[in-house]
Amino acid sequence: MAVDKRGRKLPKGIRQRSEGFEGRFMYQGKSYLVHGKTITETQKLITELKYKLEHGIYVTKEKITLDEWFTTWLEEYKKNRVKLGTYTNYEKYYKSIIKNRLGSRQLSEIRGEHIQKLYNELVKEGYALSSIKIVSAVLNGCLQQAMRNGLIERNPVRLAELPRQMGKKKERIAMTKEQQDLFMEYAKESYLYHFFAVMLQTGMRKGEMQGLKYSDIDKKQNVIHVQRTLKYIEGQGYIEDAPKTRTSTRDIPLTAAVAEHIEVQRKYWNFKVVNMNQYLFCNEEGGPISRERIQAEIDRTVKRIREAGHDFPRITSHVFRHTFATRAIEAGMPPQVLKTILGHSSLAMTMDLYSHVLPDTKAEEMQKIAIMF
Template sequence: MAVDKRGRKLPRGIRQRYEGFEGRFMYQGKRYLVHGTTVTETQKAMTDLKYKLEHGLFVAKERIILDEWYRTWLEEYKKNRVKLGTYISYEKYYQSIIKNRMGSREITEIRGEHVQKLYNDLVKEGYALSSIKIVSAVLNGCFQQAVRNGLIERNPVRLAELPRQTENKTRQAMTKEQQALFMEYAKESYLYHFFEVMLRTGMRKGEMQGLKYSDIDKKQNVIHVRRTLKYIEHRGYVEDTPKTRTSTRDIPLTAAILEHIEAQRKYWGFKVVKLDQYLFCNENGEPISRERVQAEIDRTIKRIRAAGYDFPRITAHVFRHTFATRAIEAGMQPQVLKTILGHSSLAMTMDLYSHVLPDTKAEEMEKIANVF
């Protein structure tokens, strides 16, 4: 029987090693070792490990680095289950943020504090909370599959806390005056009808880019939103399904919208227009790039400012928020607006209401001023 440095007898299977203790035991013909700073701690570690072995909970450590496991997880478990855009997003965030920070670490060595430090570092470096959440989603999915596969015992991402939202993101929408001003000066642009349709439907930029003549259903009097265009490096623009399941939708086709669609149909003077051709395209019939869309928005704003008006810089997504704002101001019901916008939940639509309604609350209060 082993003794400690003072000559005291130690429990069976435990011996003193340097400043701590080592516990040894055999299970089904295989030797296992545990360590502790005290005899009691070592005994507990032995008991815990025996329990895991008896109940099939023990995971033998394998020297697999995160880079290797991430690639297996992405290609074997995700590639055929997620949208193309999601797959590309995972790759983008892993390669640009995660890889250099912890890609060379063994997955069994990554702990909750390592993930927490990653979050904290990203906050210091000025990353938006939305980006940090995507990083978290990639790591969580990757490690959760490793748990299912028996490569690690627990998911370290579950032990870290995402940073708090420091301030609510301001949703930018054009006022009625700004909207009228922009569309007046946009008449010179070859994307004039693009802007008009986006303002009148609330469609996302990618959905507008992917709109085809075959999606314009005059019989049903609707626009079928069935795809979005995404740019992939080295491949160009490819078609993908809309953002969420509810994003595949039909939007009512009003007379004003149809007028702009028909005008766009004739804009480039193509002799033959095929049903599978993109409605909004360049002079060669090719998809309009996101850069060209933003460039035309910037040129229009430049003309507005040159005329002496003060006008903020906006992006294509502002048109979607502007449509939602006008719809709310006109009294459109939340459930109807949710369907038209293709939101995945009513909460997202109600969030828009929370941003728009405060601007009109004084007017609403005046309506009931004489009731009391």
């Protein structure tokens, strides 16, 4: 039985090398090797490799392509670890952007310059930096696991550099108080009037609003339980998924104004029987409201405003969330409280909103300080 550098006995099939440990085992008459930094890691790699061999999903290091490995990585390492929405996003970005460019290459052939060329091509084709970052994250996760499994010596994604932000960073848009009042006035005839009002007064994301159910309105605790989001998946329609981040599962205080909008919404479609598991904001049949219908109603309202002679920008549903945050900041809501209500994963995200809103009032604040001198 092998021993380590201190003379301690090692598990069967494991021996210590100059850097880490080596695991060796036989399967159907053929020898296999894995390498780990610790004994525990090496044993885990042996178990994983045996599983792949037994289930016919192992491909030799010399022959495996990115396509083959991506399928294994997605199914074995990601399917039960990430949200369904994240899983489908990985799949979508791989199939639409990565597959045709790198999918047929063997893992051992992919070098840093190939990843860099991919980034450069995407820039030329007009892809947003945010999309290129997602492509990079998918490739990095996939190839990092390949390196851990001993399929490649190093991760080529680490050798490439993401492009710089070209031009101005996209500015967050929030309605002014006047625009907010104007929109809600002209939205009164819309069947989504209460949807807009609740979104504007809670800062909830569009998907969270779509997934809100009667059972989420807790009048005893006087809160709205945000527990899910609706996500559209091609070929499946709308599915319920966990909220965007861990901190997105949250309770939002139920104000009297929001409670009134919800109560009116309960009666809007005149359903004979209302199931507590039914979506609060739904279509005529009680099904999910599509993102297209939401945007169409926003566009119709803006059109009515413009036809009445007012200048008004085109907005999306996300503007309501930024508008809520802006009003909260203007009212003096502490950052930590706003972070909790919005469900941000970090305080830095909330402070970024403050840096966007507060410059508008800096002259006024400077005047307050000036009287002290």
